[in-house]
Amino acid sequence: MTWQQQQLPSDHPPVNSGRVGLLVVNLGTPDSPEPRDVKRYLKEFLSDPRVIEIPAVIWQVILRGIILNTRPKKSAKAYAKVWTDEGSPLLVITRDQARGLQNRLGDKVIVRHAMRYGQPSIPQELKALQEAGCDRILLAPLYPQYSGATTATVVDKAAEYLGDTRWQAALRTLPAYHDDPAYIEALEADITCQLSALDFKPEVLLLSFHGMPLRTLELGDPYHCHCRKTARLLAERLVKVEGLEDLRIETSFQSRFGKAKWLEPATDHTLVAEAEKGTRRIAVVAPGFSADCVETLEELALEGRDEFLEAGGKDCAVLSCLNTSEAGMQMLETIMRRELSGWI
Numbered sequence: 242m243t244w245q246q247q248q249l250p251s252d253h254p255p256v257n258s259g260r261v262g263l264l265v266v267n268l269g270t271p272d273s274p275e276p277r278d279v280k281r282y283l284k285e286f287l288s289d290p291r292v293i294e295i296p297a298v299i300w301q302v303i304l305r306g307i308i309l310n311t312r313p314k315k316s317a318k319a320y321a322k323v324w325t326d327e328g329s330p331l332l333v334i335t336r337d338q339a340r341g342l343q344n345r346l347g348d349k350v351i352v353r354h355a356m357r358y359g360q361p362s363i364p365q366e367l368k369a370l371q372e373a374g375c376d377r378i379l380l381a382p383l384y385p386q387y388s389g390a391t392t393a394t395v396v397d398k399a400a401e402y403l404g405d406t407r408w409q410a411a412l413r414t415l416p417a418y419h420d421d422p423a424y425i426e427a428l429e430a431d432i433t434c435q436l437s438a439l440d441f442k443p444e445v446l447l448l449s450f451h452g453m454p455l456r457t458l459e460l461g462d463p464y465h466c467h468c469r470k471t472a473r474l475l476a477e478r479l480v481k482v483e484g485l486e487d488l489r490i491e492t493s494f495q496s497r498f499g500k501a502k503w504l505e506p507a508t509d510h511t512l513v514a515e516a517e518k519g520t521r522r523i524a525v526v527a528p529g530f531s532a533d534c535v536e537t538l539e540e541l542a543l544e545g546r547d548e549f550l551e552a553g554g555k556d557c558a559v560l561s562c563l564n565t566s567e568a569g570m571q572m573l574e575t576i577m578r579r580e581l582s583g584w585i
């Protein structure tokens with residue numbers, strides 16, 4: 242047989258097809274709100290050394306011996322309260338963001354979505370893009386603020402897939418967009434619109450970001466600085482909006498996990514402290530989450546709201562994340578087009 246007669250193997254990517262792929266990625270979620278699925282998800286997530294920075298020989302004993310015997314039941318209850326007919330809110334919204342981007346970007350790009358932990362996985366979706374003929378792929382972790390525990394783990398997982406791939410696609414990664422004018426403008430527009438639809442006028446707007454262990458800041462992770470910059474840029478714009486001049490804007494960090502010291506102030510403590518010092522009407526928004534999820538829909542909108550009201554507050558509204566809102570999708574289209582420039 243001459244070399245011209247050699248057949249390509251059936252799993253060989255299409256040759257020179259020159260298509261461009263976009264993979265949008267978010268954190269991940271269990272397959273169902275059942276404790277066994279939540280346990281499997283938490284085991285994968287919390288075994289990532291980027292997420293829990295304790296030597297594995299020590300952490301795995303704590304994780305398997307304590308955390309995975311207690312947390313899944315508690316978390317499953319929280320997931321059950323927010324689960325939808327279509328599945329986990331985080332997965333459904335991320336899927337819809339990918340579909341929206343596909344419509345906006347047209348057939349020059351193939352858009353898919355993946356979850357860093359759970360399904361659909363990053364390797365499976367990168368493979369699907371290559372099989373569809375993409376030899377250039379933009380990997381887009383949908384985290385406006387960079388952190389080692391989120392953005393970097395997405396790139397790690399993609400690199401794992403590339404390590405197993407003979408003919409790699411060229412890969413670009415979406416940088417953090419915490420101070421991107423398109424992101425700040427989208428937040429301003431969406432928050433202003435949601436505030437104007439409320440049946441009360443909040444005295445305080447609380448910007449609640451996901452927390453991180455304080456030690457990550459000391460080790461040089463830019464996450465805290467990114468959150469603070471987003472908060473400053475957003476607040477500077479919101480106070481210039483007609484009708485919002487008197488709004489007091491505060492920042493806090495939610496979803497504390499484990500015994501170590503986390504970034505402060507904590508959202509739950511802040512909600513109680515605000516009510517106790519006389520704030521009666523508050524609105525809360527989570528600008529660091531690109532999609533609503535258990536942390537916003539349960540921890541903020543159910544638990545956090547109750548805590549504020551029980552401490553003496555009168556009205557509390559938890560606003561939606563950008564999700565698939567017009568402002569949010571316009572922003573995603575703008576930043577993706579910019580990162581795809583030269584490719585499409």
Ligand SMILES: C=CC1=C(C)c2cc3[nH]c(cc4nc(cc5[nH]c(cc1n2)c(C)c5CCC(=O)O)C(CCC(=O)O)=C4C)c(C)c3C=C
Nearest residue numbers: 268269270271292316331388390451453498529534535536
């Ligand atoms: C937005 C950025 C996020 C950062 C930063 C982050 C850090 C971080 N998270 C945990 C532990 C948990 N997070 C959980 C859920 C969760 N976290 C994020 C985002 C960030 N996490 C999202 C979008 C979600 C929601 C997932 C969903 O299915 O809806 C959970 C699971 C829920 C629970 O049991 O409370 C845990 C646990 C750590 C330890 C950490 C930084 C080190």
Ligand SMILES: [Fe+2]
Nearest residue numbers: 268451496536
């Ligand atoms: Fe988290």
Ligand SMILES: [Fe+2]
Nearest residue numbers: 496535536540
């Ligand atoms: Fe939580």
